[in-house]
Amino acid sequence: MYPGSANAGTRVSAHTILPALDLRRVAPERRVMAAVVLAAVLALIAVARFGTGVRLWSIVPLLVALATAAVMDACGRVIPDRVSLPALAYALLLGIPEGRPSGALAGAIIAGGVVFLAALVTRGGFGGGDIKLMAALGAVLGWRCGLVALASSQVLGATIAIALLLSRNAQRRTALPIGCAMALIGAVFLLARP
Numbered sequence: 001m002y003p004g005s006a007n008a009g010t011r012v013s014a015h016t017i018l019p020a021l022d023l024r025r026v027a028p029e030r031r032v033m034a035a036v037v038l039a040a041v042l043a044l045i046a047v048a049r050f051g052t053g054v055r056l057w058s059i060v061p062l063l064v065a066l067a068t069a070a071v072m073d074a075c076g077r078v079i080p081d082r083v084s085l086p087a088l089a090y091a092l093l094l095g096i097p098e099g100r101p102s103g104a105l106a107g108a109i110i111a112g113g114v115v116f117l118a119a120l121v122t123r124g125g126f127g128g129g130d131i132k133l134m135a136a137l138g139a140v141l142g143w144r145c146g147l148v149a150l151a152s153s154q155v156l157g158a159t160i161a162i163a164l165l166l167s168r169n170a171q172r173r174t175a176l177p178i179g180c181a182m183a184l185i186g187a188v189f190l191l192a193r194p
Contacts, residue, residue: 079129111138
């Protein structure tokens with residue numbers, strides 16, 4: 001309740017808060033602004049973590065792609081090829097100067113392959129953008145860390161799904177933006193990487 005406000009006596013519950021999390025009605029220009037703001041925040045964290053050297057500039061394009069993917073999936077339930085394919089190509093190419101091109105390729109195949117298999121088993125629980133996004137994360141993080149990022153994003157997604165189900169703001173078959181969780185967790189892992 002908010003004493004002294006126009007909403008005095010109104011009880012705040014998950015039923016009143018969680019519908020605000022539905023971002024599918026966000027205007028396209030606001031989506032762009034949200035992606036820019038998220039990318040800027042991630043870049044500032046990267047500057048604080050890595051300084052302004054080569055390491056920073058090598059991950060900024062990935063952070064921009066992850067921010068864009070997160071916003072696009074949250075607002076439209078899709079990660080377009082124009083975001084996921086360049087991110088995947090860049091992540092694979094980044095393995096060359098880091099001296100691990102075969103590791104980057106293995107990471108992309110294994111992490112992306114796991115999501116591909118999950119998409120087949122769940123019959124659409126994951127989309128093509130999710131597969132390519134996870135392949136990019138596997139390429140840059142390595143297959144082990146990529147799979148940990150995938151598992152972490154699924155825990156986050158399950159937590160959100162349970163909250164929505166318990167609040168009756170979603171049904172069992174409601175599509176959730178799991179790619180958004182994958183992108184955000186991937187950005188955290190990328191920023192935490194030495």
